[in-house]
Amino acid sequence: MITAVPTLSKNPLQRKAGTMLVVAFLGIFAVLLIPLPTFLMDLLITVNVSISLLILLSTLSANRPLDFSTFPTVILFTALFRLSLNVASTRLILLEGDAGSIIRSFGDFVVGGNYVVGTVVFLILIVIQFAVITKGQNRIAEVAARFTLDAMPGKQMAIDADLNAGIISNEEAKERREDIARESEFYGAMDGAGKFVRGDAVAGLIITAINILGGILIGSIQRGMSVGQAMQTYTVLTVGDGLVSQIPGLIVSIAAGILVTKAASKVDLQEEISEQIAGEERTLFLAGLVLWAIAIVPGFPFVPFSILGTGLILYSRRKKTPGQEGPEVEEEEDEGPQSEEEELEELLRVDRLGIEIGYRLIPIVDPGKHGGLLEHIASMRKQFAASTGMVVPPIRVKDNIQLEPNEYRILLMGQEIGKGELRAGQYLAIDPTGNAPAIEGTDTVEPAFGLPAKWITEGQKEQAEIMGYTVIEAPNVLVTHLTELLKNVSHEVxxxxxxxALLDNLKKTAPTIVQDTVPGVLSVSQVQRLLSNLLKEQVPIRNLALILEAASDTFADTKDLGQVTEQVRLRLSRAITEPLVDKDGTLHVATIDPKLEGSIAQALTGAGQPGGGGVLEQGALGRFVETTAEILAELVKQGHPPVLVTRAALRPLLAEAILGAVPGSAVLSYQEISHLKKIDVISQIGLEGAAA
Incomplete structure (x- = not known):
């Protein structure tokens, strides 16, 4: 049965937008070729002015350049439209000596019918647009395009760092990456679109000169006018035509300059300028005093300077009227000291997870601060639950005066599992490639992965990103460290x-499997041990229903939770290997020589028996683990996850030994990777070491 997929409804304008755009472009070519009546010429000129004003207002309302990402295309469209109108108006002026009421009004009213004044005004507009606005906008677009391209790697790594720390979701990360690509394309397109604006100004100047010369020749030769009369008639019309064309072009050029110079902000340009210029009372007051000082200088006009100075002074004083000194701070009632019983209970309380910080790090824990530590931790808990299926318990954050001022500790059941140092208000700059230029800062080590890094100030942040550094906020550094530690100790948490709680949640969507399995087949404690076994090797437990089904089926044959865990892993093999394969679906692994696997199996089987132990006696197993650790480290250097593949019977025992030497590594059985089509064996471990 085929079912229809519902789609989001669009308003009539959106549905017809594609058709309207095609018609508009066809209309531009029609204007170029077909003679137009004067009333239609007036209508198209009005449309041209309206479009330019709409573009300017849209630019002023944009919070960031990408809010008007189609601007380069719009510039091309408006430039073609203006040029087509120039051709059409030229045809009317030279053939009929009349190009409509708008052009005539611009020639008569705006410049008083004086073609010399009109020519001067027209040339001034050309200079303003060509030499000032367009040239500056082009230069800004070139620099912005280069800087945006240079900063792309750093921004991409910052997004990856935020994603790994749980600050943003996968959807948000995807959206940010798309924004980075769109931003690069936008500034690149603006760099080219500026050439259209510049060319439009040049074309307007050339067309005007040709029209004046052609009009004088036609008027004096074909229509019997004197040279002076022909010059007066055709120059006024041509200058009016030039003004009608160049003023909308000037407006679009100003809009382009505003858009490329505007930094990303949460408010529109009007509000931002008002806040930054008129938001400081002292500045307004001093400006008013300066204007009054100019007003009393002999020879200067008193009235305009005094009126404006008085207005600024009154406005600055109005912002400090009584009752507006600032928001009142509500006093918190003193709840009084805790009772002795509550203090004892507090001392006996042991948090499963906790963070202790030095006193200089207290500002990053401000609950009301956007982007603070508590907000980062909340995001990390959501991300961790989404990726692993385990809900991280609440994490208690408190200060500890015994710590160094910039130090923090991460605690599990009251015991330290990790520590590091932060600098509140600064950023951690990491060179991911090792080839970035040196930057000034305080040397340190990134706590989660042990990478060399530097603490830099906020003023150095943008420069570091442009140079290719990954720049991370201080709270994010701690949360990344916490996330990596949780991956290794989640089975203990x-x-x-x-x-x-997980079973109760699953019961809402899969009640039958829960009722059939718990507690009939497995107790809650057995389910806990099973899930802990999976989490210990960083196997996600999101698909709890499948885990319970596999465990229930296996429990009919064996009660050994170790064997049950192995069978569950087989059912979860796709989820296990998914994060380990590269983008081409290839799994890069190290394997063990079959003879060595046989020796290990013999040694493990004979352990505890007289004369048992086989080939791997006298610490040979320890040397094997060391060799394996070196090979897995080489995999990491090549950019691959550390993965070892072995026999199913040996997998759990080798995983126990190797995970202690290489945290975060994956030990898989051949059965667990049988569904993969691409497996690349990077190295094989033999009796004498590693054979590449």
Whole structure:
């Protein structure tokens, strides 16, 4: 059965937008070729002016350049439209000596019918547009395009860092990456679109000169006018035509300059300028005093300077009227000291997860601060739950006067599992390639991955991003460290209460599997141990229904949770290998020589028996683990996850040994990767070491 997929409805204008655009372009070519009556010429000139004003107002309302990402295309469209109108008006002026009431009004009213004045005004507009606005806008677009391109790697890495820390979701990361690509394309297109504006100004100047010369020749030779009369008639019309064309072009050029010079902001340009210029009372007051000082200078006009100076002074004083000194701060009632019983209970309380900070880091924990530590932790918990299926318990943050001022500790059940140093208000700059130019800052080590880094100030942030550094906020550094630690200890964090909550949540969508499995086949404690086994090797437990089904089926044959875990892993093999393959779907692995696998199996089987142990006696297993760790480290250097593949019977025992030496590594069985089509064996470990 075929079902229709509902689509979002569009308003009539959106549905017809594509057709309207095609008709508009065809109309431009029609204007170039077909003679127009004067009333239609007036209508098209009005449309041209309206479009330019609409573009300017849209630019002023944009919070960031990407809010008007179609601007380069719009510039091309308006330039073609103006040039087509120039051709049409030239045809009317030279053939009929009349190009409509608008052009005539511009020639008579705006410049008083004086063709010399009109020519001067027209040339001034050309100079303003060509030499000032267009040239400056082109230069800004060139620099912005280059800087945007240079900053792309740093911005991409910053997005990846935020995603890994849980600050943003996958959808938000995808949207930000698309914005970066669109931003680069936008400034590149603006760099080229500026050439159209510049060419439009040049074309307007040339067309005007040709029209004046052609009009004088036609008037004096074909229509019997004197040279002076022909010059007066055709020059006034031509200058009027030039003004009608260049004023909308000037407006669009100003809009282009505003758009490329505007920085990204949460408010529109009008509000931003008003806040930054007129928002400081002292500045307004001093400006008013300066205007009054100019007003009393002999020879200067007193009235305009005094009126404007008085207005600025009164406005600056009005912003400080009584009752507006600032928001009142509500006093919090003193709840009084805690009772002795509450203090004892507080001392006995042990948080599963906690963070202790030095006193200089207290500002980053401000609950009301956007982008503070608490907000980052909340985002990390959501991201961790989405990726692993485990809900991280609440994390208590408190200060500890015994720590160094910039130090922090991450605690599990009250015991330290990690620590580091932060600098509140500064940023951590990491060179991901090792080839970025040196930057001034305080040397340090990134705590999560042990990478060399520098603490830099906010003023250095933009420069560091342009130079290719990944720049991370101080709270984000701590949260990234916390996230990496949680990946390795999540099996210790998971409690029976957490498991029961997961089961209760699953019961809403899959009640049958929960009722059939818990507690009939597995107890809550057994489910906890099973999930902990999976989390210990960073296997996601999101598909809890599949895990319970596989465990229930296996429990009919064996009660050994280790064997049950291996069978569950087989059912989850696609979820296990998905984060380990590259973008081409290839899994890069290290393997073990079959003879060595046999020796390991013999040694493990014979352990504890007289004469048992086989080939791997006398610490040979330890040397094997060291060799494996070196090979897995080489995989990481090549940009691949550290993955070792071995026999299913050996997998759990080798995983226990290797995870201690290489945290975050994956030990898989051949059965768990059987569904993959592309497997690249990077190295094979033999009896004498590693054979590439």
């Amino acid at each position: 998971l409690s029976r209460e957490d498991v029961q």
